[in-house]
Amino acid sequence: MSLKPTIGMETHVELDTESKMFCSCKVVETDEPNISLCPTCLGLPGALPVPNKKAIEYIVMLSLGANCSITKEGMFHRKNYFYPDLPKNYQISQFDFPVGVEGSLEIVIEDNLHTVAIERVHMEEDTGKSIHLGSGRIDSATSTLLDFNRSGVPLVEVVTKPIISSAKMAVAYIEELRQLVIDLGISKGKLEKGNLRFDANISVAEEGSDELGVKVEIKNMNSLKSLEKAIDYEILRQTKMVQDKESIIQETRHWDENKQVTLSMRTKEGSADYRYFSDPDLPNMVINDEFIEISQNQIKETPEKKRKTLLDTGLSLSDSNYLDKGQRWLYELYLSTVKETGDCKSTFNFLTGELQGQMRKAEISELPQWVNSEKLASLINLFENNEISFTSAKDILAKLLIEDIDPKSFASDNNLIQSSDNDEIKALVTLVINENQDIVERLENPEDKLVGFLVGQVMKSSESKVNPGSVKEVLLKELFG
Amino acid sequence: MTKDFNIDDISNLASIHLEEKEKLKLQKDLEIVLEHVDALKNIDVKDEKIDIHPLSKILDLREDESTPSLSHEDAMKNSPETKDGHFVVPPSIE
Numbered sequence: 001m002s003l004k005p006t007i008g009m010e011t012h013v014e015l016d017t018e019s020k021m022f023c024s025c026k027v028v029e030t031d032e033p034n035i036s037l038c039p040t041c042l043g044l045p046g047a048l049p050v051p052n053k054k055a056i057e058y059i060v061m062l063s064l065g066a067n068c069s070i071t072k073e074g075m076f077h078r079k080n081y082f083y084p085d086l087p088k089n090y091q092i093s094q095f096d097f098p099v100g101v102e103g104s105l106e107i108v109i110e111d112n113l114h115t116v117a118i119e120r121v122h123m124e125e126d127t128g129k130s131i132h133l134g135s136g137r138i139d140s141a142t143s144t145l146l147d148f149n150r151s152g153v154p155l156v157e158v159v160t161k162p163i164i165s166s167a168k169m170a171v172a173y174i175e176e177l178r179q180l181v182i183d184l185g186i187s188k189g190k191l192e193k194g195n196l197r198f199d200a201n202i203s204v205a206e207e208g209s210d211e212l213g214v215k216v217e218i219k220n221m222n223s224l225k226s227l228e229k230a231i232d233y234e235i236l237r238q239t240k241m242v243q244d245k246e247s248i249i250q251e252t253r254h255w256d257e258n259k260q261v262t263l264s265m266r267t268k269e270g271s272a273d274y275r276y277f278s279d280p281d282l283p284n285m286v287i288n289d290e291f292i293e294i295s296q297n298q299i300k301e302t303p304e305k306k307r308k309t310l311l312d313t314g315l316s317l318s319d320s321n322y323l324d325k326g327q328r329w330l331y332e333l334y335l336s337t338v339k340e341t342g343d344c345k346s347t348f349n350f351l352t353g354e355l356q357g358q359m360r361k362a363e364i365s366e367l368p369q370w371v372n373s374e375k376l377a378s379l380i381n382l383f384e385n386n387e388i389s390f391t392s393a394k395d396i397l398a399k400l401l402i403e404d405i406d407p408k409s410f411a412s413d414n415n416l417i418q419s420s421d422n423d424e425i426k427a428l429v430t431l432v433i434n435e436n437q438d439i440v441e442r443l444e445n446p447e448d449k450l451v452g453f454l455v456g457q458v459m460k461s462s463e464s465k466v467n468p469g470s471v472k473e474v475l476l477k478e479l480f481g
Numbered sequence: 482m483t484k485d486f487n488i489d490d491i492s493n494l495a496s497i498h499l500e501e502k503e504k505l506k507l508q509k510d511l512e513i514v515l516e517h518v519d520a521l522k523n524i525d526v527k528d529e530k531i532d533i534h535p536l537s538k539i540l541d542l543r544e545d546e547s548t549p550s551l552s553h554e555d556a557m558k559n560s561p562e563t564k565d566g567h568f569v570v571p572p573s574i575e
Binding site: 017018019024025026027032033034035036037038039042050051052053054055056080082084131132133134141142143144145146147148273275282283284285286 | 494496538539540541542543544545546547548550551553556557564565566567568569570571572
């Protein structure tokens with residue numbers, strides 16, 4: 001029996017606003033607990049929620065960015081539960097009228113484009129943070145400490161349809177969504193800070209079947225690496241259970257980073273158990289055309305648009321996606337540099353390979369002011385036109401990272417310009433042939449690996465001052481006519 | 482049709498402990514409530530406009546500006562137990 005996995009992702013995005021979702025408490029990033037609280041976010045009796053306009057603008061931007069339709073007449077619901085991380089005993093969320101519905105995101109896996117259908121984008125509030133005291137194991141804690149600073153911070157939940165078919169695809173989807181919220185400027189999008197938190201709903205079913213298997217929700221994956229590992233593990237676990245004729249129970253499991261397994265947390269509540277009902281404190285929320293237009297006008301960039309701009313320069317889909325998901329300065333530097341070099345591949349390779357590599361090695365996180373696209377393009381053109389060797393290009397770049405130099409003047413002042421003077425090359429070639437007669441005698445054809453060795457010898461004797469392409473040409477002519 | 486609910490599930494979700502006697506009484510009461518709700522299903526509403534919220538008022542939004550909150554001391558004042566600036570509650574998962 002062949003089984004196929006089906007995955008649906010639920011992602012929570014913390015919005016980057018000044019104040020909380022339903023009260024004016026400042027959103028704080030601090031280890032000092034319980035310092036940004038008021039009667040509303042503490043759930044004290046009589047306190048009333050008033051929604052944050054900026055957060056609604058942001059969720060409309062995100063919905064539009066994920067190609068969703070906007071629900072113009074929506075509302076908030078209460079999701080009831082008894083965990084202590086929200087002291088009201090309910091979370092204000094949205095149920096049957098989410099802000100965004102029926103959207104999609106394009107994702108890139110290697111050099112292929114896929115589409116992930118988005119089911120809904122809804123607004124809610126974040127919970128407080130719980131610290132479990134005791135043996136360190138979540139299920140044997142002796143007491144729980146609560147910090148409500150995060151309670152009430154605007155949170156958007158983005159839910160995909162169950163159509164993701166592998167861990168790799170789930171990771172590419174999260175990368176795309178993360179880039180979208182960063183490009184829209186609505187969230188810091190830092191996974192390590194919990195700005196983006198994701199759960200995966202996984203099931204396996206027989207290949208070709210229209211029905212999905214029993215769904216298991218996986219929580220506690222706080223990096224893309226753990227997301228990938230947890231999904232792969234869970235698919236294997238469920239596949240084995242089905243093959244062994246064991247029944248899978250609908251439950252929530254958490255990813256144990258130390259043991260690298262998923263462990264059962266609790267039997268999953270069904271939607272009915274949350275007893276959703278419309279929040280009587282919050283009347284209908286109307287999102288009119290004017291509001292949508294204002295939000296739309298704030299969208300300056302999306303990863304999809306950036307990718308198209310990069311593809312237009314001639315780059316492959318996977319290279320475009322690499323720059324799309326990388327740091328902003330590198331994306332901008334590539335676009336301005338390629339304009340001057342006109343060579344997408346060598347510009348991409350030099351900036352992402354050599355430049356980033358040297359910056360990492362020298363522990364430089366920001367380019368010095370004087371390193372601009374003009375200088376980098378001039379350097380790339382120098383070696384692409386065979387005026388300098390790649391080794392010299394690397395040396396010049398290293399110098400440029402610490403000193404304001406002009407690559408071209410530096411190359412000529414330091415005698416790095418390669419000679420294409422055939423007489424000079426011919427003299428060197430003759431010398432190398434004479435000194436390596438034993439090798440010359442073993443040569444069988446122009447493709448022989450030993451040709452490369454002889455070219456290397458000529459380069460060595462010239463101290464890399466001659467153009468290797470011209471050397472090979474002259475050498476082959478001398479040897480094979 | 483909706484009478485087959487489980488009173489134990491409901492008391493569990495509401496975090497309310499019920500004695501056997503109370504369970505029997507509430508079972509009967511809730512069955513009557515559900516019968517009333519069932520009666521609503523017989524009303525023909527197909528030509529009615531959907532009212533998604535009991536209030537017709539439109540939600541007011543506020544600008545994204547922060548104002549000073551309660552002091553840490555005031556926020557913690559009603560808590561029976563605190564530790565290192567945190568509220569302490571019985572162990573709970575999730």
